[in-house]
Amino acid sequence: MTKSSVIAELKALVIKEVEAQQKQLRELSLKIHSAPELGFKETKASGWLTQYLEKNGFAIERGISGLPTAFKGSYGEGKPVIAILAEYDALPKLGHACGHNLIAGSAVGAGVASKAAIDRFGGSVLVIGTPAEELFGGKAIMAEQGVFNSVDLAMMVHPGVYDAATTQALACIGLDVEFLGKAAHASAQPEAGINALEAMLLSFAAINSLRQHIKDKARIHGIITDGGEAANIVPAHSAGIFIVRAEDDGYLDELRERVLDCFVGAAAATGARLEYRWGKVRYAPLRNNLALARLFRQNMQSLGRKVLLSNPSKAFGSTDMGNVSQIVPAIHPDVAIAPKEVIAHSPEFAQAAASEAGIKGMLDSAKALAMTVVDLVANPEIVARIKREFGGR
Ligand SMILES: [Zn+2]
Ligand SMILES: [Zn+2]
16 A cells, blocks of 8 residues: 555545544534633633543643643654644633634544544644633743643634635734822812823823824724723723734834833823733734645645635734744634624624534534644654744754
8 A cells, every 4th residue: 555545544534533523523512602611711611622532532631831721632652743722712791702612622523533643653642722812812821831842733723704724813912001190079179180081091092193103914902991980070090901913023012112102191191190011921923834734725625625825814813823833833724614794703703603614614624634633644754844944943
């Protein structure tokens, strides 16, 4: 038997292995969908996922990196070490409006199906459970803790409205701001007050002015979380949460200083005192490994999907997979689960994440990921090429 026919046979086998899990993966992803849990509170989801992996022969470590809902499932030994990443956190009020329940299903499904490839060619497959993608950047924390140091490459598939092998995600950091002023009767003695709300409003005005003159793809957005107590009291306190994003880390550093100047200026203008805190976790821009993306794309196309090399959407967000992609070769392709006009983080997208198209996207993703594992363990030269593109370590 030639090597290519062994590979073809093994790919057919891992497809069958995903199909054999179809019922369980559907149930698992719908169960997670109907019990949405916010970042770092995903106890049910991480429990169900680790149980499933354990039952299917994976060795499980729970609570890795000091994060109770993070986990690592391992199968096999030695190189290459291939990580498949699962997300399972939901959004406040909207539930699974980012479809992370499907990411979870595709990751464990791919992991279990990949066992056939590991048994035949060696190497190891890890299914790494990464909590709190939306709000706290679980992967950024795990990357800092060294979870990916022994990993050769990392893959995951995210639900979207395009089938695309690569996508763009922005560097991103959060900013908490407070202004401290002085309360006074707003009518009887306005001259005695220092208006913390006005400082916040001026900051928004300054940011709006700044926004006209920033680079394409950069984003600044925020909300006011405290704007005072009563209309007849000069607000002594105001607070807001902001997010600053840019295409690369260098511009993010530049932009965050300019954003901060908007608040500093507003403090000077009003006499309110500024207090601020940059987010502990910073999302890095996503670095797509093209050699790995092309391999995944071929496998996904062989399942009858037409997959673009890059996502044409201008709807840029950020992902903590960016942080992983700066450490190891990585891909974060999109699988279409809804029509193009549906936007992520909407009730319609939450519906799509439990639809037949969603389940189909999850199963196809699991198949293509497992087929890519076949390519990787069977062809050390492909792994070497992927690492060369990344720059080695
Ligand atoms: Zn997401
Ligand atoms: Zn999201």
